[in-house]
Amino acid sequence: MRIDVVSIFPGYFDALELSLLGKARQRGLIEVHVHDLRDSAHDKHRSVDDTPAGGGAGMVMKPEPWGEALDGILGEAEPDADPLVIFPSPAGDVFTQTMARELADETHLVFGCGRYEGIDQRVFDEYASRGRVRLVSIGDYVLNGGEVAAIAMIEAIGRLVPGVVGNPESLVEESHEEDGLLEYPSFTKPANWRDRSVPEVLLSGNHAAIDAWRREQRIERTGRVRPELLSREMLGRPPGRHAAE
Numbered sequence: 001m002r003i004d005v006v007s008i009f010p011g012y013f014d015a016l017e018l019s020l021l022g023k024a025r026q027r028g029l030i031e032v033h034v035h036d037l038r039d040s041a042h043d044k045h046r047s048v049d050d051t052p053a054g055g056g057a058g059m060v061m062k063p064e065p066w067g068e069a070l071d072g073i074l075g076e077a078e079p080d081a082d083p084l085v086i087f088p089s090p091a092g093d094v095f096t097q098t099m100a101r102e103l104a105d106e107t108h109l110v111f112g113c114g115r116y117e118g119i120d121q122r123v124f125d126e127y128a129s130r131g132r133v134r135l136v137s138i139g140d141y142v143l144n145g146g147e148v149a150a151i152a153m154i155e156a157i158g159r160l161v162p163g164v165v166g167n168p169e170s171l172v173e174e175s176h177e178e179d180g181l182l183e184y185p186s187f188t189k190p191a192n193w194r195d196r197s198v199p200e201v202l203l204s205g206n207h208a209a210i211d212a213w214r215r216e217q218r219i220e221r222t223g224r225v226r227p228e229l230l231s232r233e234m235l236g237r238p239p240g241r242h243a244a245e
Ligand code: 6GU
Pocket: 087, 088, 089, 090, 136, 137, 138, 139, 140, 141, 142, 143, 144, 145, 146, 149, 150
Protein backbone atom coordinates (compact mmCIF):
# COMPACT_ATOMS: atom_id res chain seq x y z
CA MET A 1 0.00 0.00 0.00
CA ARG A 2 1.17 3.52 -0.79
CA ILE A 3 0.09 6.47 1.37
CA ASP A 4 0.72 10.12 0.49
CA VAL A 5 0.04 12.85 3.02
CA VAL A 6 -0.21 16.58 2.31
CA SER A 7 0.07 18.93 5.30
CA ILE A 8 1.59 22.24 6.36
CA PHE A 9 3.01 20.37 9.40
CA PRO A 10 4.85 17.36 7.98
CA GLY A 11 6.57 16.89 11.36
CA TYR A 12 3.39 15.38 12.83
CA PHE A 13 3.93 12.32 10.65
CA ASP A 14 7.34 11.51 12.16
CA ALA A 15 5.26 9.38 14.55
CA LEU A 16 4.64 6.95 11.68
CA GLU A 17 8.34 5.99 11.79
CA LEU A 18 7.83 4.39 15.23
CA SER A 19 6.59 1.01 16.38
CA LEU A 20 4.69 -1.46 14.22
CA LEU A 21 4.01 0.91 11.34
CA GLY A 22 7.63 2.06 11.25
CA LYS A 23 8.70 -1.58 10.96
CA ALA A 24 6.10 -2.20 8.26
CA ARG A 25 7.57 0.72 6.30
CA GLN A 26 11.12 -0.62 6.69
CA ARG A 27 9.88 -3.99 5.45
CA GLY A 28 8.27 -2.33 2.42
CA LEU A 29 4.69 -3.34 3.30
CA ILE A 30 3.58 0.29 3.53
CA GLU A 31 5.15 3.21 1.72
CA VAL A 32 4.43 6.64 3.28
CA HIS A 33 5.33 9.91 1.54
CA VAL A 34 4.73 13.18 3.39
CA HIS A 35 4.50 16.41 1.38
CA ASP A 36 4.69 19.96 2.73
CA LEU A 37 1.81 21.94 1.22
CA ARG A 38 3.95 25.09 1.41
CA ASP A 39 6.26 23.63 -1.24
CA SER A 40 3.30 24.23 -3.59
CA ALA A 41 2.80 27.88 -2.49
CA HIS A 42 4.92 30.24 -4.57
CA ASP A 43 4.26 33.76 -3.31
CA LYS A 44 6.87 35.48 -1.14
CA HIS A 45 5.31 34.26 2.12
CA ARG A 46 4.38 30.82 0.79
CA SER A 47 0.83 31.51 1.95
CA VAL A 48 -1.70 28.71 1.97
CA ASP A 49 -4.72 30.54 3.43
CA ASP A 50 -6.84 33.62 2.82
CA THR A 51 -9.95 35.33 4.17
CA PRO A 52 -13.29 33.58 3.56
CA ALA A 53 -15.40 34.70 0.60
CA GLY A 54 -18.58 36.25 2.02
CA GLY A 55 -16.82 37.19 5.24
CA GLY A 56 -16.72 35.49 8.60
CA ALA A 57 -14.19 34.39 11.16
CA GLY A 58 -10.94 32.59 10.49
CA MET A 59 -9.09 31.71 7.33
CA VAL A 60 -9.74 29.26 4.49
CA MET A 61 -7.07 27.23 2.70
CA LYS A 62 -6.51 28.54 -0.83
CA PRO A 63 -7.18 26.15 -3.73
CA GLU A 64 -4.02 26.73 -5.80
CA PRO A 65 -1.43 25.07 -3.50
CA TRP A 66 -3.78 22.11 -3.01
CA GLY A 67 -4.24 21.83 -6.77
CA GLU A 68 -0.53 21.77 -7.43
CA ALA A 69 0.25 19.32 -4.61
CA LEU A 70 -2.53 16.87 -5.48
CA ASP A 71 -1.94 17.10 -9.25
CA GLY A 72 1.69 16.16 -8.58
CA ILE A 73 0.82 13.14 -6.40
CA LEU A 74 -2.04 11.89 -8.58
CA GLY A 75 -0.02 12.49 -11.76
CA GLU A 76 2.73 10.21 -10.48
CA ALA A 77 0.38 7.46 -9.25
CA GLU A 78 0.72 3.99 -10.76
CA PRO A 79 -1.51 3.76 -13.87
CA ASP A 80 -3.79 1.10 -12.30
CA ALA A 81 -3.77 2.49 -8.73
CA ASP A 82 -7.05 4.52 -8.78
CA PRO A 83 -6.00 6.49 -5.68
CA LEU A 84 -8.56 7.39 -3.02
CA VAL A 85 -8.20 10.96 -1.73
CA ILE A 86 -9.27 11.35 1.91
CA PHE A 87 -9.79 14.76 3.48
CA PRO A 88 -10.00 14.42 7.28
CA SER A 89 -12.92 16.64 8.25
CA PRO A 90 -15.34 16.85 11.17
CA ALA A 91 -18.00 17.18 8.44
CA GLY A 92 -17.16 13.77 6.94
CA ASP A 93 -18.43 10.20 7.31
CA VAL A 94 -17.44 8.76 10.68
CA PHE A 95 -14.39 6.48 10.60
CA THR A 96 -15.11 2.98 11.95
CA GLN A 97 -13.38 -0.39 12.03
CA THR A 98 -15.51 -1.36 9.02
CA MET A 99 -14.16 1.65 7.12
CA ALA A 100 -10.61 0.78 8.22
CA ARG A 101 -11.06 -2.73 6.76
CA GLU A 102 -12.36 -1.29 3.47
CA LEU A 103 -9.50 1.20 3.24
CA ALA A 104 -6.91 -1.51 4.04
CA ASP A 105 -7.83 -3.08 0.66
CA GLU A 106 -6.87 0.08 -1.23
CA THR A 107 -3.53 0.27 -3.04
CA HIS A 108 -3.07 4.06 -2.83
CA LEU A 109 -4.47 6.50 -0.25
CA VAL A 110 -3.85 10.26 -0.29
CA PHE A 111 -4.60 12.23 2.89
CA GLY A 112 -5.16 15.97 2.45
CA CYS A 113 -4.87 17.55 5.89
CA GLY A 114 -6.59 20.91 6.19
CA ARG A 115 -6.08 23.52 8.90
CA TYR A 116 -7.91 26.73 9.77
CA GLU A 117 -11.63 26.83 8.95
CA GLY A 118 -11.20 24.33 6.13
CA ILE A 119 -10.19 24.03 2.48
CA ASP A 120 -11.85 25.91 -0.40
CA GLN A 121 -14.80 23.69 -1.47
CA ARG A 122 -13.65 23.74 -5.10
CA VAL A 123 -10.70 21.49 -4.18
CA PHE A 124 -13.07 18.69 -3.08
CA ASP A 125 -15.27 19.24 -6.14
CA GLU A 126 -12.31 19.23 -8.52
CA TYR A 127 -10.85 15.93 -7.31
CA ALA A 128 -14.28 14.29 -6.87
CA SER A 129 -14.91 15.05 -10.55
CA ARG A 130 -11.63 13.39 -11.53
CA GLY A 131 -11.52 10.43 -9.16
CA ARG A 132 -12.53 9.15 -5.75
CA VAL A 133 -12.73 11.55 -2.79
CA ARG A 134 -14.01 11.00 0.77
CA LEU A 135 -14.39 13.36 3.72
CA VAL A 136 -13.81 11.38 6.91
CA SER A 137 -14.24 12.39 10.58
CA ILE A 138 -12.72 10.46 13.48
CA GLY A 139 -15.48 11.44 15.90
CA ASP A 140 -17.70 14.14 17.28
CA TYR A 141 -15.17 16.59 18.65
CA VAL A 142 -13.05 19.32 17.08
CA LEU A 143 -9.33 19.11 16.33
CA ASN A 144 -7.23 22.00 15.08
CA GLY A 145 -6.52 20.24 11.80
CA GLY A 146 -6.59 16.94 9.95
CA GLU A 147 -3.10 15.76 10.95
CA VAL A 148 -3.92 13.90 14.17
CA ALA A 149 -7.02 12.41 12.54
CA ALA A 150 -4.95 11.22 9.57
CA ILE A 151 -2.41 9.59 11.90
CA ALA A 152 -5.19 7.75 13.74
CA MET A 153 -6.68 6.51 10.47
CA ILE A 154 -3.31 5.51 9.01
CA GLU A 155 -2.52 3.47 12.13
CA ALA A 156 -5.93 1.75 12.13
CA ILE A 157 -5.70 1.01 8.39
CA GLY A 158 -2.00 0.15 8.31
CA ARG A 159 -2.22 -2.57 10.97
CA LEU A 160 -4.86 -4.36 8.84
CA VAL A 161 -2.53 -4.55 5.82
CA PRO A 162 -1.50 -8.22 5.51
CA GLY A 163 1.86 -8.90 7.20
CA VAL A 164 1.98 -5.72 9.30
CA VAL A 165 0.77 -7.43 12.48
CA GLY A 166 2.97 -10.51 13.02
CA ASN A 167 0.26 -12.77 14.45
CA PRO A 168 -2.99 -12.23 12.50
CA GLU A 169 -4.82 -14.05 15.35
CA SER A 170 -4.26 -10.96 17.49
CA LEU A 171 -6.43 -8.94 15.08
CA VAL A 172 -9.42 -11.21 15.58
CA GLU A 173 -10.55 -10.91 19.19
CA GLU A 174 -10.09 -7.17 19.55
CA SER A 175 -12.72 -4.59 20.35
CA HIS A 176 -14.88 -3.78 17.31
CA GLU A 177 -13.62 -6.79 15.34
CA GLU A 178 -15.43 -10.05 14.62
CA ASP A 179 -18.70 -9.57 16.53
CA GLY A 180 -18.59 -5.88 17.45
CA LEU A 181 -18.16 -6.51 21.19
CA LEU A 182 -15.50 -4.77 23.26
CA GLU A 183 -12.42 -6.73 24.41
CA TYR A 184 -12.30 -8.84 27.56
CA PRO A 185 -9.96 -7.67 30.39
CA SER A 186 -6.42 -9.10 30.27
CA PHE A 187 -4.12 -10.24 33.08
CA THR A 188 -0.55 -11.50 33.36
CA LYS A 189 1.78 -12.61 36.16
CA PRO A 190 2.06 -12.30 39.13
CA ALA A 191 -1.13 -14.11 40.17
CA ASN A 192 -1.40 -11.69 43.12
CA TRP A 193 -0.47 -8.01 43.01
CA ARG A 194 -1.34 -5.54 45.81
CA ASP A 195 -3.98 -7.93 47.10
CA ARG A 196 -5.58 -8.14 43.68
CA SER A 197 -5.69 -11.60 42.13
CA VAL A 198 -5.98 -12.84 38.59
CA PRO A 199 -9.47 -14.38 38.17
CA GLU A 200 -9.21 -18.04 39.15
CA VAL A 201 -10.73 -19.35 35.92
CA LEU A 202 -7.77 -17.96 33.96
CA LEU A 203 -5.40 -20.14 36.01
CA SER A 204 -7.62 -23.24 35.73
CA GLY A 205 -6.29 -24.54 32.42
CA ASN A 206 -9.93 -25.20 31.42
CA HIS A 207 -10.03 -23.56 27.98
CA ALA A 208 -13.78 -23.95 27.48
CA ALA A 209 -14.39 -22.24 30.84
CA ILE A 210 -11.89 -19.50 29.96
CA ASP A 211 -13.57 -18.86 26.59
CA ALA A 212 -17.01 -18.70 28.26
CA TRP A 213 -15.72 -16.32 30.96
CA ARG A 214 -14.12 -14.03 28.38
CA ARG A 215 -17.29 -13.87 26.28
CA GLU A 216 -19.33 -13.08 29.40
CA GLN A 217 -16.88 -10.31 30.29
CA ARG A 218 -17.07 -8.85 26.76
CA ILE A 219 -20.88 -8.79 26.88
CA GLU A 220 -20.96 -7.31 30.38
CA ARG A 221 -18.42 -4.60 29.49
CA THR A 222 -20.11 -3.74 26.20
CA GLY A 223 -23.49 -3.45 27.91
CA ARG A 224 -22.06 -1.22 30.62
CA VAL A 225 -19.87 1.07 28.46
CA ARG A 226 -21.39 0.95 24.97
CA PRO A 227 -24.92 -0.49 25.22
CA GLU A 228 -25.69 0.73 21.70
CA LEU A 229 -23.24 -1.87 20.36
CA LEU A 230 -25.25 -4.75 21.81
CA SER A 231 -28.04 -6.33 19.83
CA ARG A 232 -30.04 -9.46 20.58
CA GLU A 233 -29.22 -10.70 17.11
CA MET A 234 -25.47 -10.27 17.69
CA LEU A 235 -25.51 -12.21 20.97
CA GLY A 236 -27.48 -15.10 19.52
CA ARG A 237 -25.29 -15.47 16.45
CA PRO A 238 -22.10 -17.51 16.28
CA PRO A 239 -18.84 -15.60 15.65
CA GLY A 240 -18.81 -13.77 12.33
CA ARG A 241 -18.85 -10.21 11.14
CA HIS A 242 -21.83 -8.02 11.86
CA ALA A 243 -22.88 -4.71 10.44
CA ALA A 244 -22.97 -3.12 13.89
CA GLU A 245 -19.77 -1.50 15.11
CL1 6GU B 1 -11.00 14.46 10.60
N1 6GU B 1 -10.61 16.90 11.53
C1 6GU B 1 -10.76 17.85 12.45
N2 6GU B 1 -10.19 19.04 12.24
N3 6GU B 1 -11.45 17.70 13.55
C2 6GU B 1 -12.00 16.50 13.72
C3 6GU B 1 -11.87 15.45 12.82
C4 6GU B 1 -11.16 15.68 11.71
N4 6GU B 1 -12.55 14.38 13.27
C5 6GU B 1 -13.05 14.76 14.41
N5 6GU B 1 -12.74 16.03 14.69
